[in-house]
Amino acid sequence: MEKDIKILAIESSCDETSAAVVINGRKVLSNVISSQIAIHTKFGGVVPEVASRKHIEAIATVVNEALIEAKLTFNDIDAIGVTYGPGLVGALLVGVQYAKGLSYALGKPLIRVNHIEGHISANFIQHKDLKPPFLCLVVSGGHTFIVYVKDYGEFEVMGQTRDDAAGEAYDKVARAIGLGYPGGPKIDKLAKEGNENAIKFPRANFHEESLDFSFSGVKSAVLNYLNKMEMKNEEINKADVAASFQKAVVDFLVSNAIKACKIKKVDKIAVAGGVASNSFLRKTLQEEGSINNIAVLFPEPILCTDNAAMIGSAAYFEYLKGTEAPLDFNAIPNLKLGER
Incomplete structure (x- = not known):
C-alpha cells in the first residue's frame, strides 16, 4: 500500500x-x-x-x-x-x-x-474521480481564463480577458449602484429581483475566432446608463441594472466556454474561482451544458x-513529479499560468 x-x-x-x-x-x-x-x-x-x-x-x-x-x-x-x-x-x-x-x-x-x-x-477535491483532460473556466476578482487542462499541471490557455476580470467588473458596477464591496455576491442577490432583459448591455465582439473576453465595455455601458438616467432625473431600477449586467457577463462567459469544449472535443467543463459561486452562472452553464451534452462541475462555495x-x-x-522549490525563489505578482 x-x-x-x-x-x-x-x-x-x-x-x-x-x-x-x-x-x-x-x-x-x-x-x-x-x-x-x-x-x-x-x-x-x-x-x-x-x-x-x-x-x-x-x-x-x-x-x-x-x-x-x-x-x-x-x-x-x-x-x-x-x-x-x-x-x-x-x-x-x-x-x-x-x-x-x-x-x-x-x-x-x-x-x-x-x-x-x-x-x-x-475541482480535484470536490470531484474525487475527475481526471484530465477537461476544460476549466476560471472566473475571479482578478482573473478570467478558459483553460484546457491537458494533464495534472499541464495547461493551455485558450481564452482570457483583455482588460477587466469578470469579478472586477462586478465590483465596479456594484460600487456604481451603491451596493458596496464585495460586489459579486451583492449583485447576484439583487439581480434575482430584477428583469435580466430590461436593459440591453453590449458584449465585446473581436470580429475574429477568439475565445478572449472583455468586460470594460459592459462596465462602461452600465456607468453611461446610470449617468444618463440621472441627467434625465429618471428613477433607476437597481435590480434591473444588476440583472441585465449579470446576464451580459454570464452569457459571454458561457458561450465562450461551450465553444471551447467543442473545439477540444471534451465533454467536461469545471468552473473555478470566486465567481464560480454565482448562482446565475451556475444555472446558465448547467442549462447550456445539458443542451450540448457537456457535464458541468463546480466546487462547493468555500473552495x-x-x-x-x-x-x-x-x-x-x-x-x-519531484518538483521542489529552491529557498531563494521569490513571489511573482504577475505570474502566468504554466510558468515556473
Missing part, C-alpha cells in the same frame, strides 16, 4: 490568510481561512498594505489551527506548498517567507504553487474562494 502524502499548504495572495492539510491532493483534513473582508469593506476594496499587515498577524495562528484541526504535527507533514503568484506582492511575500522558514526548520520539501492552478485544482486546500491539491501533483 502506497504511503499517503500529507501537504501543509499556505495561501496569502490577497485578503484571505489560509492554511490547510490535504492528503493525496483530494482529501482535506483541514482548511482554515482568516478573511479580511470586514476590514476592507470600509475602504470599498482591498488595500494592499493593510492586507499584508493582517497576513503577518494571522499566519502563525492559522497554520497552527490547520494542524490542530487535522490532528497532526509538523513532523507528520511530507511537504509544504505555498502560493507564490499571481497576487498582491506584499501579501504573497508573507506566505512565501513563512513557508520558506518552515521548510528550512523542518527539513521538508517546499513546493511553489500558481494561484490559478490552485483554483483549477479545487471557490481563496483557500489553502486548493493549493495543497495543486502542490501534491507537483510533489509527485
Whole structure:
C-alpha cells in the first residue's frame, strides 16, 4: 500500500490568510481561512498594505489551527506548498517567507504553487474521480481564463480577458449602484429581483475566432446608463441594472466556454474561482451544458474562494513529479499560468 502524502499548504495572495492539510491532493483534513473582508469593506476594496499587515498577524495562528484541526504535527507533514503568484506582492511575500522558514526548520520539501492552478485544482477535491483532460473556466476578482487542462499541471490557455476580470467588473458596477464591496455576491442577490432583459448591455465582439473576453465595455455601458438616467432625473431600477449586467457577463462567459469544449472535443467543463459561486452562472452553464451534452462541475462555495486546500491539491501533483522549490525563489505578482 502506497504511503499517503500529507501537504501543509499556505495561501496569502490577497485578503484571505489560509492554511490547510490535504492528503493525496483530494482529501482535506483541514482548511482554515482568516478573511479580511470586514476590514476592507470600509475602504470599498482591498488595500494592499493593510492586507499584508493582517497576513503577518494571522499566519502563525492559522497554520497552527490547520494542524490542530487535522490532528497532526509538523513532523507528520511530507511537504509544504505555498502560493507564490499571481497576487498582491506584499501579501504573497508573507506566505512565501513563512513557508520558506518552515521548510528550512523542518527539513521538508517546499513546493511553489500558481494561484490559478490552485483554483483549477479545487475541482480535484470536490470531484474525487475527475481526471484530465477537461476544460476549466476560471472566473475571479482578478482573473478570467478558459483553460484546457491537458494533464495534472499541464495547461493551455485558450481564452482570457483583455482588460477587466469578470469579478472586477462586478465590483465596479456594484460600487456604481451603491451596493458596496464585495460586489459579486451583492449583485447576484439583487439581480434575482430584477428583469435580466430590461436593459440591453453590449458584449465585446473581436470580429475574429477568439475565445478572449472583455468586460470594460459592459462596465462602461452600465456607468453611461446610470449617468444618463440621472441627467434625465429618471428613477433607476437597481435590480434591473444588476440583472441585465449579470446576464451580459454570464452569457459571454458561457458561450465562450461551450465553444471551447467543442473545439477540444471534451465533454467536461469545471468552473473555478470566486465567481464560480454565482448562482446565475451556475444555472446558465448547467442549462447550456445539458443542451450540448457537456457535464458541468463546480466546487462547493468555500473552495471557490481563496483557500489553502486548493493549493495543497495543486502542490501534491507537483510533489509527485519531484518538483521542489529552491529557498531563494521569490513571489511573482504577475505570474502566468504554466510558468515556473
